[in-house]
Amino acid sequence: MDPMDRIHVEGDSTYMLMLEAARRGYPCWFCVPQQLRAEGGQARAVCQPILARPTAPHFEIGALEDRPLGDFDVVWMRKDPPFDIDYIFSTYLLDLAPPSTLVLNRPASLRDFNEKMATFRWPELCVDTLVTQDIERAVAWARSQADRVVLKPWDGNGGRGVLVSHPDDGNLRSMVEILSNEGRRAIILQRYIPxxxxxxxxxxxxxxxxxxxxxxxxxxxxxxxxxxxxxxxxxxxxxxxxxxxxxxxxxxxxxxxxxxxxxxxxxxxxxxxxxxxxxxxxxxxxxxxxxxxxxxxxxxxxxxxxxxxxxx
Incomplete structure (x- = not known):
């Protein structure tokens, strides 16, 4: 999961899952992705026991422990995006958990189901979309639309980097160039949904x-x-x-x-x-x-x- 100083208990879902685990009497530990490693063919984590409470102080955190993932019944991957190479590497380490440990969500599926790209497995459910890093193709596609278009990074989250343009926008090319880092990164263009x-x-x-x-x-x-x-x-x-x-x-x-x-x-x-x-x-x-x-x-x-x- 993310570092504890990023957890805002008034809205955090991971906190609620920890509270429910405590209510059922399940002990919990936590670590950040950098504390995962593979050693001797075994996935291990430097982790800390944590007890979540509904009132302040909301967390009781214990001393660091070095433990194999096989010690745990369930391992939750609750690291927020960005979905970058470090995130992907963490899923490779989680893949090394023994078959008796339940890893959620399944690491291979975390890699396979990118939050924006996964929708294209069901094209009949999606709005008209182009994914490309080709600047000319992106601009031409946007210009061909009858109304506004949405531009966004394929790996963004939380609404960051989402832009709305229209076919006659004089800034359209600049938007594409900036979002795609001059054609070095793929971007998503979609018909605007009113x-x-x-x-x-x-x-x-x-x-x-x-x-x-x-x-x-x-x-x-x-x-x-x-x-x-x-x-x-x-x-x-x-x-x-x-x-x-x-x-x-x-x-x-x-x-x-x-x-x-x-x-x-x-x-x-x-x-x-x-x-x-x-x-x-x-x-x-x-x-x-x-x-x-x-x-x-x-x-x-x-x-x-x-x-x-x-x-x-």
Whole structure:
């Protein structure tokens, strides 16, 4: 996970999962990715025991310990993006955990399901999109659109670097050049979805099933429905189209070992599949009167029981 000084207990989902583990009597340890290593063919972590509490002081942290990942029943990967080479390397180390240890979400699937690129596995659910680092192709595609276009980095998060342009924008080429680092990095261009004015919907999936959702409404004058940049959250309902999207994704989520996922939907379109460190538990709990951390932990216990039967 990220360093403890980045954990804001008033909105953090990992904190809620630790609280639920403590409520059930499960001991927890934590480490940052830099404390993972492989030695003698074994994945190990320099980690610290941690007890989460619902009131201040919110954490009781113990001394450093050097332990193999095989000592643990479950290892959660809850490091926030960016999804960079260091993140990918961490998944290689997690792959070395023994078969008896449940790693969530599955490391290979963390690599395979990039949060923005994974949507293209279901092209029928996606808005018209181009992914390229070719500046000329990107500009020509944007100019060919009938209305506005969205430009964003393929590996961004939290609404950072998201721009809106239009076919006649004199700054369009400059936007493409800057975002693509002069053609050295791929960028995503998408047809603008006007329904973003009403917000984008975050839907939490547990074992592929929708269990909680909320609407994230951009600030006035903004087009980004990300809480990191000031979007507000509202209660909402799932549409029939959104339920169809969830049902389409569910078999793949289960096969890929993606137990805890957050998908984003704007209008009728799937825009992101968040598998690295989905958030929204606290906000959805408040809006819907749920305890999603309990639903997640129930699913973890069921998955672990199945693993125990499988490996003996």
């Amino acid at each position: 329904e973003i004015r009403n917000g984008d919907k975050r839907i939490i999936l547990i074992e592929g099933e929708p269990v909680g959702w909320m609407l994230r409404v951009p600030q006035p004058g903004d087009h980004r429905g990300n809480m990191h940049v000031g979007a507000r959250v509202e209660a909402t309902e799932l549409t029939q189209r959104e339920r169809e999207i969830c049902a389409t994704l569910a078999p793949t989520m289960r096969r890929a070992g993606l137990l805890f996922v957050g998908i984003d939907v704007i209008g009728d379109y799937l825009t992101e599949v968040n598998v690295t460190s989905p958030t929204g538990i606290q906000e959805i709990n408040r809006l819907m009167g749920l305890q999603l951390e309990r639903r997640v932990t129930d699913a973890v216990e069921a998955r672990l029981a199945a693993l125990r039967q499988e490996v003996g």
